[in-house]
Amino acid sequence: MNTNIDVNQMGLCQMLRAIDEGVCTTEALINACFDRIDARELEVGAWQVQRSREEYLAAYRAQQDFYDASLLKGLPLGVKDIIDTEEMLTEMGSPIHAGRQPIEDASCVALLRAAGGIVLGKTVTTEFAYFKPGKTKNPADLSRTPGGSSSGSAAAIADDMVPMALGSQTAASVIRPAAYCGAIGYVGSRGEFSLRGGQPLAQSLDSLGLFARQIEDVQLLRAILLRQPASIAPASAQLPSCVLLCRGESVGEVSPEMQVATEKAVVLLQAQGVKVIELDAGERIKEMVTHHINIMAWEVCRNLVMESFHKEQLSGPLAALIEQGLSMDRATYVASLAAVESGREWLWSFAPEADAILTPAAPGIAPLGHEATGAPHMSRPWQAMGLPVINVPGMVDDNGVPLGLQLVGKARQDDTLLTYASGLMPLFV
Amino acid sequence: MNTNIDVNQMGLCQMLRAIDEGVCTTEALINACFDRIDARELEVGAWQVQRSREEYLAAYRAQQDFYDASLLKGLPLGVKDIIDTEEMLTEMGSPIHAGRQPIEDASCVALLRAAGGIVLGKTVTTEFAYFKPGKTKNPADLSRTPGGSSSGSAAAIADDMVPMALGSQTAASVIRPAAYCGAIGYVGSRGEFSLRGGQPLAQSLDSLGLFARQIEDVQLLRAILLRQPASIAPASAQLPSCVLLCRGESVGEVSPEMQVATEKAVVLLQAQGVKVIELDAGERIKEMVTHHINIMAWEVCRNLVMESFHKEQLSGPLAALIEQGLSMDRATYVASLAAVESGREWLWSFAPEADAILTPAAPGIAPLGHEATGAPHMSRPWQAMGLPVINVPGMVDDNGVPLGLQLVGKARQDDTLLTYASGLMPLFV
Missing domain, CATH: 3.90.1300.10 (Amidase signature (AS) domain)
Structure with missing residues (x-):
């Protein structure tokens, strides 16, 4: 063997x-x-x-x-x-x-x-x-x-x-x-x-x-x-009946190959009878990116306390994030928390029949080099809203480098999300 | 000296x-x-x-x-x-x-x-x-x-x-x-x-x-x-212009002396021109007590993991709480989370002009004996909703034993709550 x-x-x-x-x-x-x-x-x-x-x-x-x-x-x-x-x-x-x-x-x-x-x-x-x-x-x-x-x-x-x-x-x-x-x-x-x-x-x-x-x-x-009954038997898979499509551009920069992958996913889903509704969000999803950064900056410097006293041992970006949080007005932080909370309701009210959101998991393929880890904006809005998310792999660019699409679920409906991901994954591979 | x-x-x-x-x-x-x-x-x-x-x-x-x-x-x-x-x-x-x-x-x-x-x-x-x-x-x-x-x-x-x-x-x-x-x-x-x-x-x-x-x-x-500018100068005090009164009975059992203290607080506030609106909550606040217990039971056994493997070293009540959480249906937990979240909105929509909620901080004076720590129900609803709370001391029973009243604020408006507590406390002492 x-x-x-x-x-x-x-x-x-x-x-x-x-x-x-x-x-x-x-x-x-x-x-x-x-x-x-x-x-x-x-x-x-x-x-x-x-x-x-x-x-x-x-x-x-x-x-x-x-x-x-x-x-x-x-x-x-x-x-x-x-x-x-x-x-x-x-x-x-x-x-x-x-x-x-x-x-x-x-x-x-x-x-x-x-x-x-x-x-x-x-x-x-x-x-x-x-x-x-x-x-x-x-x-x-x-x-x-x-x-x-x-x-x-x-x-x-x-x-x-x-x-x-x-x-x-x-x-x-x-x-x-x-x-x-x-x-x-x-x-x-x-x-x-x-x-x-x-x-x-x-x-x-x-x-x-x-x-x-x-x-x-x-x-x-x-x-x-979760200390719930666990099984190693094959789990059931199911496609969502309706997904809300959030194209990368509503969140931030996205590469041409990711646009192609997203379009390909839409075609694959529609071919299976899945209804695809465009999330015509205006600027609101992009604003969530900013709110996420605000919340993160405010809170990081209040968690990494001892570490913030040793700035000489921190990287430049982390020291800058801590500085941003320390100099931030509290009203900005509280307003970002409120915006995110109201966004959670707004998001699904946009298309109540949607089972999940399909959206690029990253702006494109992994960037070349090892000095940075790529841009995080594609995740910030959903993370700020506290939603369950899964990266569904399978798509690749012309050179075989992975392109991820993420499926975003409703809060606390993680099990449902995973069932949909099971249905979706075979389409992408 | x-x-x-x-x-x-x-x-x-x-x-x-x-x-x-x-x-x-x-x-x-x-x-x-x-x-x-x-x-x-x-x-x-x-x-x-x-x-x-x-x-x-x-x-x-x-x-x-x-x-x-x-x-x-x-x-x-x-x-x-x-x-x-x-x-x-x-x-x-x-x-x-x-x-x-x-x-x-x-x-x-x-x-x-x-x-x-x-x-x-x-x-x-x-x-x-x-x-x-x-x-x-x-x-x-x-x-x-x-x-x-x-x-x-x-x-x-x-x-x-x-x-x-x-x-x-x-x-x-x-x-x-x-x-x-x-x-x-x-x-x-x-x-x-x-x-x-x-x-x-x-x-x-x-x-x-x-x-x-x-x-x-x-x-x-x-x-x-909060790593905010801090001062040891005397802080400004202010009475709320309107409080929502939640009498102990809307939450659970409450002693006659606590009823007297609550009534006394109402009279003192009204004498200062504070508007007092009764929170006529029906059973909904009491239900929050149950939701709180559900959430706590579900989560405690998933945090005290190693400890739950040593039940022989746990007290009876804690072992029972862990048992309750382990045998709980997940749907019960999720429903309680949702009830609590919707309660946060409902609570203040009841009286939008209210600055804070005034309510007994405990069912009465501290019980006699040292085998238990008294009943927690008076705090469970506000804690479940994640609201800032302060116990304002000063009231006592006929024997001089403390009777606490709590002031409950709006989420993330802790500073405002503390200002109101500063205004309130001199009335009670």
Whole structure:
């Protein structure tokens, strides 16, 4: 059996079903993950901290009865390095926290661990989940950024190194790297998951995120994180009957190839009988981008307190964001909060029959180079409104570089959104 | 100079002005706090962990230039023991976390420390800020509960041990102990303050709280926590022109003496020309109590993850809450979230001219005994709606035991609320 190829092709639930059916062993799958990492990590750079194969297998074998009886069987999990882990450093991509060893697992890590996941390592994050990149390269094209801030988690999933990874999004930190790398990335509705032990950046914006290879994997991980009945059986898929189309131009700059991909998606959906309504938003969605920036600037400098006292150890963009927040008038912040809240109602009143919004997940393909992580504006409006979002991969440009489209759901209707994403994804691949 | 009497009578800003004016020294005020603690702590039991006088003075003197130039001058701060402190244990009132030493300060602690506050100690919390009491007794009547969960912070302020203390509220954990002990307790609008490093209980409900002796002290501390210009000059006071009166019976059980206090407050306000409109809410406020419980139960078991795996070390009520959350249907939780959100609009549409809501802060005086912390229902509706609230002390029953009334403001209009509380408080004292 060529386990490398199997892992390349299998999602988490597929792996778990294969174990159940005796098609392959857990150890073979673990080894396949490490084989892939051994072959690719020097180039991709997805990992900040990493267990060795020997340590991993020893941990698995030491509690093999537990793992064999568990839901996740001891399969490997990647954890973004701003999420605390009790047995690995959590350094948040900043020299300020070099060597920082948390005393506890974040609640999301504790739940996945209890379900039988094993933390293979911490994935690279940008500095405090903001802009300054880590070492990660885009596995779809190593000359390009993987996007950020959950750079390592997106790359590890897209490059088939692990079948599940945790991330977080305050602006575009899950959807953008998922779009650039060609992975599934899901951001929960605001407040949906416990963020205990995840380092906060902006309390009105932070959401937990998940990366996986199949939508059913996201559904499984979501169920575990919500302590709901979880199943590895194939999940049902369904197309939305109506989507609201938000063309990139209503949000901000968008590339010609993304315009083509969006148009192609519309044609594919209409061919399936899905009604597509244009979101003729005027300037209001663009204004949400500004409101998001205001909220983020105000809150970041009130969360990164100790860090703000060490500006000489911060990147220029983060120091500037903190300065923006400190000099901001409180009325601006409160007005942006109010605008975002009223936007949540306005958005769906525009087309009450719409099941979800379809819109570019990023302005285009991943930019060349590794000095920046690309523009976040395509995510800011939905993140400001606290809506659940999923990047649906599959589209590519003429050179095969990923182009992501995102599906935005109604607040707290994450399960419905994931069902629609299951219906949509086969059309794009 | 009898520093004990001075401290008994002085709020934080009064102390700071006295230092500025050369009326007394910082060390005299620090010593007065320790004198009071030495005299009373054995009976009151406000402190979980405490610096000794010698340690405190050594810390102060080691950086005296910094403190003398600072806003808070090195005066003592109490920190609820679910808020992380890098130099003191944070045990959350639970044997599960005995000896737990955080690696970092919570952001609120870092900000007050940077402003020149010194953490005198950690104040007693109930188990994970829920129901199971710690050792604290009510300083106004030692035979009674201080209320919870911020029991130690409320008692330390009411008993004049420190001039400022941090707490938190998920149900009634600031307002109830403030009402029972006769302290000012303020709960910020949801999302108002960073909760980084404060242990989360329920993400849709948790708020930071402050305890102090004067409203101007709350205003000062709030400004520091928001990194806004802060002043120790006396703040302006203003009565609301119109209050919405929510009689205790619309929320739940209320004692005859609280009914009398509420009526007395109405008469006092009307005598000042304040318009009082009865909130004729039918059952809707009572329903908010149920929605609050649903939201809390769902979220607590998804935050206290590791703890839920050690049920044998949890109190009966907390284990039951976790059980309730684990067996709850998700639709119930989502419906309660929606009910609460629509309630936020409904509440003020009822009387758009109202500046604030006046309502009992607790069902009555603090109950006798120390096995429980009293009923939280009077706070649940406002907390569920994420509104800023302040307990305005001053009223007492025939035996001099405190009766608290709370003023509830509009979301994110905390500054306005505090101004009204400044106007109101002199009427009650």
